[in-house]
Amino acid sequence: MVTAVRATPKIDLERFEEEGYLAVENVLDLEQDLAPVVREYEALLDTEIDRWHAAGKIQSRHGDLPFVQRLAAFLTEAGKGGYQAFDISLPLRSATQETPIHLGPAVFNMLRSPRLIDAVEQVVGPEVLSNPIQHVRIKPPESMLPADFKGSLVGQTDWHQDQGVALPEVDETEMLTVWLAITDATVENGCLCVVPGSHKRGLATHCPASPGSARIGLHIPDEIRGTDFTPVPIPRGGALFLHRRTMHASLKNLSDGARWSFDLRYQPIGQPTGRPWFPSFAVRSRANPSLEVHDWTVWADMWRQARARLASGDPVGKTNRWDGSQPVCA
Ligand SMILES: O=C(O)CCC(=O)C(=O)O
Numbered sequence: 001m002v003t004a005v006r007a008t009p010k011i012d013l014e015r016f017e018e019e020g021y022l023a024v025e026n027v028l029d030l031e032q033d034l035a036p037v038v039r040e041y042e043a044l045l046d047t048e049i050d051r052w053h054a055a056g057k058i059q060s061r062h063g064d065l066p067f068v069q070r071l072a073a074f075l076t077e078a079g080k081g082g083y084q085a086f087d088i089s090l091p092l093r094s095a096t097q098e099t100p101i102h103l104g105p106a107v108f109n110m111l112r113s114p115r116l117i118d119a120v121e122q123v124v125g126p127e128v129l130s131n132p133i134q135h136v137r138i139k140p141p142e143s144m145l146p147a148d149f150k151g152s153l154v155g156q157t158d159w160h161q162d163q164g165v166a167l168p169e170v171d172e173t174e175m176l177t178v179w180l181a182i183t184d185a186t187v188e189n190g191c192l193c194v195v196p197g198s199h200k201r202g203l204a205t206h207c208p209a210s211p212g213s214a215r216i217g218l219h220i221p222d223e224i225r226g227t228d229f230t231p232v233p234i235p236r237g238g239a240l241f242l243h244r245r246t247m248h249a250s251l252k253n254l255s256d257g258a259r260w261s262f263d264l265r266y267q268p269i270g271q272p273t274g275r276p277w278f279p280s281f282a283v284r285s286r287a288n289p290s291l292e293v294h295d296w297t298v299w300a301d302m303w304r305q306a307r308a309r310l311a312s313g314d315p316v317g318k319t320n321r322w323d324g325s326q327p328v329c330a
């Protein structure tokens, strides 16, 4: 069989620097990168449902449903805690030795996908670190989940800059957000929206949501953001590159299917990550290739060690710089 070798996506750096975002098509190989991730998560959903069912914490396995309906049915029964096992990161405050996290070979391969890293290298340079601020968001239709999922990883995301939700140590880090579409992301199913050029306006004040407000977490108030924004649909296998100061949010998933993405971050090796408790690793080093981590079990162990440290009560101070005391937050 002859496998077509597709050229590395050419990144329009000038445009990225001007607009603060760039849609990049065909970053992931659908067969080699994307399909294994989908299979890994289908198996994970089976495992999680078995685990919760065996513990008597859910009544049904929902075995006859397609993936996204099954996930929604499981989460509805399990509650918000049911999602943690799917994420590729840990909670900073409440981690215990038992806190689940998904650390699988298909996800690791995707993080290191050569085509993806070729594209990232054009922005970040030849020494590429995987920054540990990362999530998977498999968002079922809003109508399928109870209201208390609002503000969680499977709900709508409020306006923010990624620099604003990390510690100030990240301010000078050339961190690139890479948002990967596993399903087509459309206006209907809740693609991301950006404020073009907003990365040039500096770091905006972020406010914690006040209890009972319609906001859904740490967010940039509308007075600062303004009213203009651009939705950025991304076809499956494509990526949205975001500057760390580009204001962005997601729409709601009003479709009847899943809106599934991974948000990853990359940066030059040697700069602070903004999440010092979590492990980062060299994805590509032209200067010192021996630094690169190629084995998914090494990566998984790094996260398990981080979990053990957090579980042992290693003090986590503030995780971002905001306290809501700025007048605009009142
Ligand atoms: O997918 C989302 O809803 C939010 C993603 C995001 O904020 C990011 O990629 O930085």
Ligand SMILES: [Fe+2]
Pocket (backbone or CB within 6 Å): 160, 161, 162, 248
């Ligand atoms: Fe973000």
